[in-house]
Amino acid sequence: MLLMKGMALLPFMLSLLVLLLHYHNEVHCYGDKQLLHLPWDTVDSTCLSHKSRQEKGATILEMKHQDYCYGGGVKDWNKLLQKRLILDDLRVQSLQARIKNMASTQTRDVSDDRLPLTSGVELGTLNYIVTVEIAGRKMTVIVDTGSDLTWVQCQPCKSCYSQKEPLFNPTASPSYRTVPCNSSECQSLAFATGNTGICGENPPTCNYVVSYGDGSYTRGELAHDQLNLGKTPVDNFIFGCGRNNNGLFGGTSGLLGLGRSSISLVSQTKAIFGGFFSYCLPSTQSGASGSLVLGGNSSVYNTSSPISYTRMIPNPKLSTFYFLNLTGISVGGVTLQDSSFGKSSMLIDSGTVITRLPPTMYKALKAEFQKQFSGFPTAPAFSILDTCFNLSAYQEVDVPTIKLQFEGNAEMKVDINGVFYFVKTDASQVCLALASLSFEDEIGIIANYQQRNQRVIYDTKGSKLGFAQESCSFT
Numbered sequence: 441m442l443l444m445k446g447m448a449l450l451p452f453m454l455s456l457l458v459l460l461l462h463y464h465n466e467v468h469c470y471g472d473k474q475l476l477h478l479p480w481d482t483v484d485s486t487c488l489s490h491k492s493r494q495e496k497g498a499t500i501l502e503m504k505h506q507d508y509c510y511g512g513g514v515k516d517w518n519k520l521l522q523k524r525l526i527l528d529d530l531r532v533q534s535l536q537a538r539i540k541n542m543a544s545t546q547t548r549d550v551s552d553d554r555l556p557l558t559s560g561v562e563l564g565t566l567n568y569i570v571t572v573e574i575a576g577r578k579m580t581v582i583v584d585t586g587s588d589l590t591w592v593q594c595q596p597c598k599s600c601y602s603q604k605e606p607l608f609n610p611t612a613s614p615s616y617r618t619v620p621c622n623s624s625e626c627q628s629l630a631f632a633t634g635n636t637g638i639c640g641e642n643p644p645t646c647n648y649v650v651s652y653g654d655g656s657y658t659r660g661e662l663a664h665d666q667l668n669l670g671k672t673p674v675d676n677f678i679f680g681c682g683r684n685n686n687g688l689f690g691g692t693s694g695l696l697g698l699g700r701s702s703i704s705l706v707s708q709t710k711a712i713f714g715g716f717f718s719y720c721l722p723s724t725q726s727g728a729s730g731s732l733v734l735g736g737n738s739s740v741y742n743t744s745s746p747i748s749y750t751r752m753i754p755n756p757k758l759s760t761f762y763f764l765n766l767t768g769i770s771v772g773g774v775t776l777q778d779s780s781f782g783k784s785s786m787l788i789d790s791g792t793v794i795t796r797l798p799p800t801m802y803k804a805l806k807a808e809f810q811k812q813f814s815g816f817p818t819a820p821a822f823s824i825l826d827t828c829f830n831l832s833a834y835q836e837v838d839v840p841t842i843k844l845q846f847e848g849n850a851e852m853k854v855d856i857n858g859v860f861y862f863v864k865t866d867a868s869q870v871c872l873a874l875a876s877l878s879f880e881d882e883i884g885i886i887a888n889y890q891q892r893n894q895r896v897i898y899d900t901k902g903s904k905l906g907f908a909q910e911s912c913s914f915t
């Protein structure tokens with residue numbers, strides 16, 4: 441804060457200079473820009489026990505970036521930021537492989553079971569966490585719109601990774617029940633996780649397996665117990681009691697599945713929340729917290745623009761995922777020309793970090809961005825990001841606004857915190873935070889970095905998805 445104040449005048453003068461230059465050189469004057477403050481700001485807080493609130497029929501859970509779980513424990517932020525990008529690419533490759541397999545009508549061969557289910561959970565790239573209660577015990581879990589089964593690590597554990605809260609102990613909960621293997625819930629696992637439920641013996645409980653591509657997994661029994669979302673009780677909530685779990689889940693107690701299929705939290709709470717949920721993903725800036733709102737009364741949002749809705753594109757073969765029709769992109773007010781807009785549906789995902797576009801679409805975006813964001817020293821590419829700058833000499837810069845347009849005239853304006861990825865915290869390598877897919881026929885992904893400081897509203901009943909600008913702040 442002190443640093444900011446001390447330097448307050450300099451940025452102002454720079455802006456003035458930029459403004460004057462713009463007037464001087466009409467050719468480079470683009471209207472639609474946002475101001476980015478530099479450099480990057482590290483987080484410093486705790487990851488556990490997030491708050492909750494009830495308001496106008498909605499249940500609101502505080503949501504934080506998982507970086508909070510590292511607290512002051514990160515020795516090398518550059519390394520963490522760089523590793524995350526590499527892992528993000530692995531997640532996307534896994535998703536593409538899964539989509540290709542599920543979408544194909546061929547019978548599944550054995551190797552499919554080794555394909556990653558959803559996500560880079562184990563890769564540490566699913567970045568947002570909330571705290572819920574199961575049987576009265578607090579559980580801080582990762583939020584994932586790309587998977588369905590909610591699970592927590594369970595006692596006694598055959599093998600559990602280390603978590604910060606005490607393990608869930610089913611024997612201490614009188615309301616805990618296992619789910620029989622001849623139930624429809626057990627049968628729905630095949631659809632939701634890609635693996636059928638396995639019948640245990642005596643009693644014939646339903647055992648689940650969720651396996652991720654790199655050997656990470658959770659295995660255990662399907663059960664139900666009381667879930668509390670803030671003060672809202674959900675009786676007989678079906679979840680996985682994980683007895684054998686392995687992966688980089690970042691010290692959390694498990695995962696909250698917000699996908700579309702019948703076993704997801706959204707489906708199981710339809711009677712309470714009407715199939716509505718929304719979130720505001722905060723940036724990693726210190727103090728930032730966002731929210732997961734369950735329930736549909738939009739008057740609780742802190743949006744600063746009207747909500748615009750677009751249709752969810754149905755895809756019966758990929759029932760977990762949410763698909764949208766991207767019809768256009770503009771950069772600094774200039775509409776990109778590319779024939780692939782509107783041709784295929786894009787996945788919207790809270791778990792992928794960097795948005796991926798088909799190669800020709802990305803090329804058009806990159807060219808327009810470079811044209812408008814010119815005059816800054818360039819920096820080497822890093823991993824999937826190929827449009828990088830050295831901004832270490834600047835306190836703030838004007839960045840062309842990127843807007844994504846969807847079917848039905850819906851628009852998502854990418855927040856200034858979602859345009860650049862800091863590969864180095866000193867801003868000497870700052871990259872455009874969107875990337876190209878390898879092939880034109882792969883599925884594009886609207887990822888979490890570009891969804892920051894937006895209210896993203898999922899209306900599964902009306903089958904539509906809404907966007908509005910919101911500066912995330914729970915407290």
Ligand SMILES: *[C@@H]1O[C@H](CO)[C@@H](O)[C@H](O)[C@H]1NC(C)=O
Pocket residue numbers: 620622623624
């Ligand atoms: C499942 O099996 C139990 C015990 O064998 C039986 O009582 C129950 O009716 C079965 N339920 C279904 C849905 O088939």
Ligand SMILES: *[C@@H]1O[C@H](CO)[C@@H](O)[C@H](O)[C@H]1NC(C)=O
Pocket residue numbers: 496497737738739
């Ligand atoms: C939403 O909240 C407003 C303002 O409190 C209230 O008037 C309205 O009845 C609520 N709508 C629903 C559907 O609960």
Ligand SMILES: *[C@@H]1O[C@H](CO)[C@@H](O)[C@H](O)[C@H]1NC(C)=O
Pocket residue numbers: 753765767782783784785847848
């Ligand atoms: C996307 O929307 C455009 C414009 O409304 C429409 O022409 C196109 O058919 C849609 N594409 C898909 C995949 O639904």
Ligand SMILES: *[C@@H]1O[C@H](CO)[C@@H](O)[C@H](O)[C@H]1NC(C)=O
Pocket residue numbers: 817830831832833868
């Ligand atoms: C980035 O720019 C600064 C200031 O202009 C310069 O001192 C530094 O060497 C550059 N860093 C890299 C990695 O190019």
Ligand SMILES: *[C@@H]1O[C@H](CO)[C@@H](O)[C@H](O)[C@H]1NC(C)=O
Pocket residue numbers: 500730731733740741742912913914915
């Ligand atoms: C809206 O902003 C107020 C004031 O900062 C905050 O208390 C509240 O939690 C916010 N609501 C949501 C849904 O984030």
